[in-house]
Amino acid sequence: LIIAIANSFTQFVPGRVHLKDMGQLVAAEIAKAGGVGKEFNAIAVDDGIAMGHDGVDESIHKFSGPAYICESQDQAVDDIINGRVKEGDVVVIRYEGPKGGPGMQEMLYPTSYLKSNGLGKACALITDGRFSGGTSGLSIGHISPEAAAGGAIGLIEQGDIIEIDIPERSINVAISNEALESRRETRDKKGWQPEEKRPRKITAALKAYALLTTSADKGAVRDLDLLK
Structure with a gap:
């Protein structure tokens, strides 16, 4: 089980100085619980929870x-x-x-x-x-x-x-x-989509996100190479 760990994009901001060290501690605890922690950078981080x-x-x-x-x-x-x-x-x-x-x-x-x-x-x-x-x-x-x-x-x-x-x-x-x-x-x-159309309203912003996003193991971040 691969578990994504969202961490700070930069440490040079007050309140985020020790988050990289914390990310390593989280990855170690995930390993103890039977998973694999994979860090990815995020612009802002509030909480990170992993359950093994x-x-x-x-x-x-x-x-x-x-x-x-x-x-x-x-x-x-x-x-x-x-x-x-x-x-x-x-x-x-x-x-x-x-x-x-x-x-x-x-x-x-x-x-x-x-x-x-x-x-x-x-x-x-x-x-x-x-x-x-x-x-x-x-x-x-x-x-x-x-x-x-x-x-x-x-x-x-x-x-x-x-x-x-x-x-x-x-x-x-x-x-x-x-x-x-x-x-x-x-x-x-x-096509990789549900068998039946779902009655789900999706905003234009989410549609744009869906076109470029990666799966959770890659951090669910946008892959700008898809624009090429």
């Missing part, structure tokens, strides 16, 4: 179940509340990353509803969206590359068996590489 496997109940450190595909956070919330998500499912929420959202929404609502419906230890959740420190359960976020950028999360289909092994630091889909490549060819032709 320390908050996951040991009973679900190894988890396997069928994928329940949600093409948005809104769909996930609706399906969880209305009982369509069942015990043992691995909820896959995609097209919620920096490009696909656009803007990388926090996925607190789906995890909260899983917990309130008694599924906190009975389901897992995987998403290219983001999490804060308020998330609980087996929740794996910041998947990169995101679905909208051609990431493997966009190739998972309803019912695929997903195997999560925290001690071994692995997430696998129980299908062959050949099947994945076939799905990739199909998706390349159809």
Whole structure:
């Protein structure tokens, strides 16, 4: 699990003098929790929160179940509340990353509803969206590359068996590489976007951001080379 660490663009500003040192400490703690911290520069930094496997109940450190595909956070919330998500499912929420959202929404609502419906230890959740420190359960976020950028999360289909092994630091889909490549060819032709158009109002600024942004593993910053 790669976790982005937003840090100061410059240390030569009052209040930011020690942030580079703090970034190294954060990366070390992420490593202890089973992740990999990757720093990127930001113009301004307020808070940085990283969550590894320390908050996951040991009973679900190894988890396997069928994928329940949600093409948005809104769909996930609706399906969880209305009982369509069942015990043992691995909820896959995609097209919620920096490009696909656009803007990388926090996925607190789906995890909260899983917990309130008694599924906190009975389901897992995987998403290219983001999490804060308020998330609980087996929740794996910041998947990169995101679905909208051609990431493997966009190739998972309803019912695929997903195997999560925290001690071994692995997430696998129980299908062959050949099947994945076939799905990739199909998706390349159809386009990397949700199957159905989402009723989501997007501002012109976010549309412009989506055209140039990178995935979370690259810091969700703009790649100006795309203008060439």
